[in-house]
Amino acid sequence: MNKDKYISVNANVSGYSFANLGLFTGFASGVYNAVYSLVILGIFTEILANEQLASSVVGVYVALYSVFCMIVGIFSKELLRWFSKARLMMFAFLLVVVCYSMMSFSVKPATFITLDWVSGIGSTIVGILIPLFMADFSKDVGMAKLNARYYLWVNIGCLFAPLFALNMAAWFGNYRIPFLAAGMIYAGGLLFFKRFGIVQMDKEIKRVSPKRTLKSLWINTLVFFRRSGMPRAYIVNFGFYALAAMRVLYVPIVVVEQGFSANVLGWVLTIGILPYIIFDFFIGNWVRRFGYKPLMTIGLVSFVGLATVAMFVHGWALLAVFVLWQISGAFMEPVHDLAFFDNTQKSEQARFYGVFKTTSYLPKVIAPILGALFIAIAGTTSAVWLVSVLVGVITLAVLLMKK
Numbered sequence: 233m234n235k236d237k238y239i240s241v242n243a244n245v246s247g248y249s250f251a252n253l254g255l256f257t258g259f260a261s262g263v264y265n266a267v268y269s270l271v272i273l274g275i276f277t278e279i280l281a282n283e284q285l286a287s288s289v290v291g292v293y294v295a296l297y298s299v300f301c302m303i304v305g306i307f308s309k310e311l312l313r314w315f316s317k318a319r320l321m322m323f324a325f326l327l328v329v330v331c332y333s334m335m336s337f338s339v340k341p342a343t344f345i346t347l348d349w350v351s352g353i354g355s356t357i358v359g360i361l362i363p364l365f366m367a368d369f370s371k372d373v374g375m376a377k378l379n380a381r382y383y384l385w386v387n388i389g390c391l392f393a394p395l396f397a398l399n400m401a402a403w404f405g406n407y408r409i410p411f412l413a414a415g416m417i418y419a420g421g422l423l424f425f426k427r428f429g430i431v432q433m434d435k436e437i438k439r440v441s442p443k444r445t446l447k448s449l450w451i452n453t454l455v456f457f458r459r460s461g462m463p464r465a466y467i468v469n470f471g472f473y474a475l476a477a478m479r480v481l482y483v484p485i486v487v488v489e490q491g492f493s494a495n496v497l498g499w500v501l502t503i504g505i506l507p508y509i510i511f512d513f514f515i516g517n518w519v520r521r522f523g524y525k526p527l528m529t530i531g532l533v534s535f536v537g538l539a540t541v542a543m544f545v546h547g548w549a550l551l552a553v554f555v556l557w558q559i560s561g562a563f564m565e566p567v568h569d570l571a572f573f574d575n576t577q578k579s580e581q582a583r584f585y586g587v588f589k590t591t592s593y594l595p596k597v598i599a600p601i602l603g604a605l606f607i608a609i610a611g612t613t614s615a616v617w618l619v620s621v622l623v624g625v626i627t628l629a630v631l632l633m634k635k
Contacts, residue, residue, distance in 0.1 A: 235431060237432065238431070239431040240282060240430075241426055241429060241431070242427070242429040245371050245428045245429070246344050246371070246373075247368075248381075249369070249371070249428060250365040250366045251366055251378050251381040251385065253424065254382040254384070254386035254635045255385040256417055256421030256424060257358065257362070257418075257421060258386030258388065259343050259390065259393050259414075260332075260389070260393075260418050261391025262391075262397070263394075263413050264410070266497075266498070267407045268614060269484050270488070271344075273286055273287060273290050276289045276290060276498045280340075287613055289604070290600075291600030294599075295596065295600045297348065298596030298600075299353075300352060302593035304353050304356045304357070305356055305590050305593060306453070307451060308473045308586035308589070308591050309448075309452060310448075311554075317364065317365065317432065318430040318434035321358065321365075322422065322425070322426060323357075324353070324354040324357035325418055325421060325627045327353050328354035328418045329416075331415075332412070332414045332415030333411070335408060335428070336411040336412035336415070337349070337408070341533040356589075359589065360586060375570060378521075379570065380566045384509065386508075388509055388510035390508075392502060393502075393504050394469045397413070398410075398415060423559045449463070449531075455486060456588070457582045462572070462584075465571035465572045465588070466588060467627065468630060468631050469572070469592070470591045470594060471526075471532070471623055471626065471631075473592045473593075475535055477595050477600065478603060479554075479620075483491060483602070485612050486614060487500060490547060496551070498554060504555050506557045506558075508565060511566075515567065524567035526634075527563045529631065530560075530563045531560045531630065532627055533628065534563075535620070535624050536621055536624035538553050538556055539557065539618075539621045539624065540617075541622040542557075542614065542617040543618060543621075544585075561609060564576065599619060601615040
């Protein structure tokens with residue numbers, strides 16, 4: 233296990249117990265993501281009085297937000313040095329519960345944005361700690377099977393989340409109301425986590441100069457990238473999250489721009505979850521038989537092909553593409569981070585995972601900015617799919633490199 237010592241844990245707790253938290257994080261994220269870009273678009277449309285310009289600014293906003301979350305991820309090494317994982321997990325869950333609940337009210341744009349960024353601290357920490365807990369308790373099961381279980385629950389949680397969120401928004405006539413539901417779901421995750429009965433020794437917080445802390449973080453980052461296999465693992469993970477970022481951010485906007493109702497958007501998002509659930513039953517065995525690289529290759533090649541098609545079709549054909557490329561994502565989702573766990577010892581994972589985890593935020597900085605640039609140049613939101621094509625090709629090239 234990592235340096236954190238577990239004084240006591242309920243006897244029935246295993247790596248699967250932490251993987252089951254995916255049901256809560258997946259359901260909450262599905263509810264949140266279904267309306268998030270539409271709320272942000274509405275805020276900037278009201279401020280700028282220009283929907284096309286607001287569509288471009290959404291990408292810039294998400295990029296800045298992701299920079300912040302990436303910094304939180306990098307500093308997680310220091311947080312784990314100051315606090316036990318169990319205490320940090322409970323704080324992170326509670327922070328998200330409070331912020332999401334407050335975001336559901338008709339607060340001013342500045343207040344909403346502040347709450348959004350503070351909630352990013354909690355959700356980032358939760359996203360870092362769940363895999364570390366799974367690794368701590370993986371025993372002989374291995375991370376491949378635990379990842380498959382985790383993403384199975386994430387996708388089951390996401391299955392009905394879009395319809396639930398959009399119907400709730402329609403019922404109350406407010407796209408912000410689903411944030412309250414997302415907060416309550418995180419509250420359920422907090423209660424589920426407390427049932428594990430984890431007790432860890434509190435750590436002594438020592439005063440460290442900011443300069444020394446920044447130097448330590450910088451050295452840790454350099455050591456990470458000098459480790460064999462880590463640069464490739466980082467780039468491949470970056471590519472996966474960049475493709476996901478473009479899909480999550482711009483699919484709702486494009487569907488609405490194509491003239492479809494929120495109900496249709498809900499069905500597109502819901503049906504798109506089914507491939508993930510179906511494939512998660514088999515991915516664990518496929519990884520053991522074929523390795524992660526062939527599965528990532530299939531996912532990337534098919535995604536690039538479908539993203540190319542998305543640039544030239546409209547209407548129902550475009551909706552079909554949005555659903556089909558979820559199959560591509562289903563091949564990649566359970567395996568995109570296995571290279572990290574395969575190339576690090578358990579004793580090193582807490583040290584390096586914060587750096588590796590920046591791959592889930594840095595793409596949300598670069599991809600939306602590129603998307604905003606392409607929208608501004610082409611004058612159409614569908615130009616963002618060219619970004620997906622470029623990212624997919626580069627990621628595939630790195631994946632298939634011999635060294």
